[in-house]
Structure formats: C-alpha cells, structure tokens
Amino acid sequence: MTADLLGAMRAVFVRELLVFWRRSTEVMTALVFFVIVTTLFPLAIGPERRELMLVAPGVLWVAALLATTLSLNHLFASDYQDGSLEQMLMSPYPLSAMVFSKIAAHWVLTGLPLALLSPLLAIQMALPMKAIGTLVGSLLLGTPTLTLIGAVPAALTLGVRGGGVLVSLLVLPLYTPVLIFGAEAVAASAGQGFASVAHLSLLGAFLALALSFAPWASSAALRVSLD
C-alpha cells in the first residue's frame, strides 16, 4: 500500500510537471511578473545605489510573494474544469497526498526558478554580494511555504465569482510572517541588523508547520469546493 501510494504520488507529480511544461506560458507569466515588478522600483525610486540597497530586500521579497500569489490560480483551476480533481477524489489514495504532489510540482515550476533567478535581480537592485546567498536561501525556504499556504485559498475559491482577486485578498494577510522573516534575513546579511541564521531558522520552522498542516487543509477545502 505504501509503495502504491508513493507510486501514485510520483505519477501525479510527473503528470503535473508535464501539464505545466506543455502550458509553459502560464509558468513563465509569474516569472516575468517577478522580473518586471522588480524593474519598476528603480524607475520609481531613482537609480541611486544606496537607496536601492536599502529597499532591495523588501522589494525583492514583496515581488516574489506577489508572483507566487499570481501563480496560485493555476494550481487547481484547470484540473477543476476538466474533472481531473474529481477523479483524484475518487481514487483509493488520500486526497491530501495527491494535493501534496500537486503543490510540490507547482513549486518546482514556479518557486524554484524564481529563487534561482533572484540573484540577477538582486544585482539590479544593488544588493551587496554577501547577501545574495541569503536571498536565494530565504526564497528556497520561503516560497514553498507560500505555495503550501496559498493552496488553501486557491482550493476554496474554485468556481467562485471573482476567484482570482479573491485569492490574493484571502492569502496576503496569511503571508505576513514569511515576508517579515524572509526580508529581514536578507536585510540582516546585507549588514543592516543581526545575523540571518535566526530568521532562516524561523522560515524553516514555518515550512515544517505548513508541510504538516496545508496539504490536509487544502484537501478539506477541495472537498468543500467539489461537493
């Protein structure tokens, strides 16, 4: 049974990657959004390197957070429309395991490239070199938490009027702790505060909590939406 379950989870994971890969524009949208939003800030604030460096951790983290929020709509929507979600619900395996696979695949295609792309934008924003490692690390720890938490509102708003904007309204207040410690970790290693280890540890703790709570909550939410 365990082997079967792992096999099913792997099958869902591979399928998700394949589906997202074939609809790569949707994946790219979030990344391009991340790049463009970050580019807007120097235009609005001015090209002064010292000022950019001061706001860089916050700007990069807010942009990453908004890009993740934007991509949440693709997490369940197409599977909801074509009925695949109902098939998953009827399969003999726990729905939360299937949801976990979906979330993992979604993160691999949105959060991971976002974290890998961030050093380029960090250089644009005049973030000191020593802080770039922390930026990538904090995004690698933080974006999976964002996707996990975001899966719950994404599941709740399936087939609901104005679902897209509603997701952001529901999810952004829940994102504040991750934002605080993510941006603070980067700012700390850019030399504006304490050491960043404490912040990164807290981000790790949030990830552990979200891993244990979110797949279960979002599968409960899916059951309500598919009812």
Added chain:
Amino acid sequence: MGEFSSLACVTRLIKLIHKYGAPKRFYELAGTLVPWLAALTAVLMVVGLYLGLFWAPRDYQQGNAYRIMFVHVPNAWMSMMAYVAMAVFAAAGYIWNMRLADILAKVTAPLGASFTLTALVTGSLWGKPMWGTYWVWDARLTSELILFFLYVGYMALQASIDDARRAAHASAILAIVGAVNIPIIHYSVYWWHTLHQPASLTLTNQPKIYISMLIPLILMSLAFTLFYVTMLCVRARSEILWRERNADWVRKLVGSRT
C-alpha cells in the same frame, strides 16, 4: 464509571444544543433575551462612560487624552475575542454540520470587523497627541490591521458563494487556518518591531493603572462584551428569518404581522 458519566454529560449537552440549536427555537429564545441584554448593555455603558469620563482622575502625563482608552481597550479586546468566537462557531458548524453555528459564525464576522476598525481608529486618535502622529508601525497596531484584513477576507469569501452550506464550510476552513495563523502573525510582527526599534511607545509602558481607572475599564469591557452578545442575537435572528423564509413558521410569523 467516570467515563460513563462524562459520556452521559456530553449526550445531555448535545441534546440541549439540539433543542435550542434548531433555528426556530433559537429565534424565539434570542427574541426573549434581546431586550434584557440590550437594557443591561445600555446601563453598563452609561455607567462605565460616566465613571470613565468624569469620575476617573486625569492622568498626570497624558491629561484627558488617555480617556479614549475606555473605548479603545474594550474594542481591541472584543476584536480578538470575536475572531476566536467566529473560529469556534465555524469549526462547530463544519464538524457537526450545525446550521445555527454556521449562522453565528457568519454574523460574527462584520461585528468583529467593526470592533477592529473602531480599535484602529481610536488607537490612532490617541496616537496623535501621544506620539505626534496618527500612525506608527507599532506591533499591536500592525497585528490589529492584519486582523482586520483577515475579517475582510472571510466576509468576501462568504459573500462570493451563493450556496449557504458551501459558503459556511469554505469560510469555516478559512477561519480555522486564520486562527492557527493569528498567534504566528502576532509574534512575527512583535519580533519584527523589536528588531527594528526599541518599543519605547506602547500602551503597556504606562505607569501602573489606578483602581479608579480600572473600574470604568472593566465596566466598559463588560458592556462591549454584552453589546456583542446582543448584536449577535439580533443579527442571527434576521439571518435565520432570511434563510428560513420559505418555512411555514416564518410565513405564519410574517403573515401575522401584516
């Protein structure tokens, strides 16, 4: 033996909930309670305000400006209590499929949001003479603002789903997730604040509160708690009428009035 008696106790409780948990029975019960609750709320509020505004002494540092505390603190307190109540009602409705709990959770949300908004507004009015500005990114103000956003999200989700049962269950999950998150948000904001700057200007740093200031504060807290219970009954009654508008007893009730 003890297990058996506690089981009997739970069964009894469930029977009691079933008796008054039926929307019709609750409608009648709340109808008889509302005038008493409203009267008690009014008396407590008048006495509390009088004592707070006239009887309590001037603060030697803050002058008369501190008196806004008698409205601010009860509202801040109720804003958090209402969220807890909402999450508990929502969870009960979700787990046991209780329609009354769904209704109570739904009508708590706008009440909680208005408590939160009042706490924010009175807080910044107090902040102007004390801090010299209407808004400071104080840890408490910030977490109160995020609490307000959580209420708004809950109400938006409720409003965008037409089917009452689905709306109740979906928003129940949101309320529970929010309730798990609130302590995390609160401590995150608190730590964020203390990392940025020392907490030099908070309400807690006032000198120890005098008994003559404490009595009106307690009275006002009681008054606002009762105000919440009263409004909960009033709003739940109208929500019940709306949901049961096709039931015989509502038709009779409305017919007998017109």
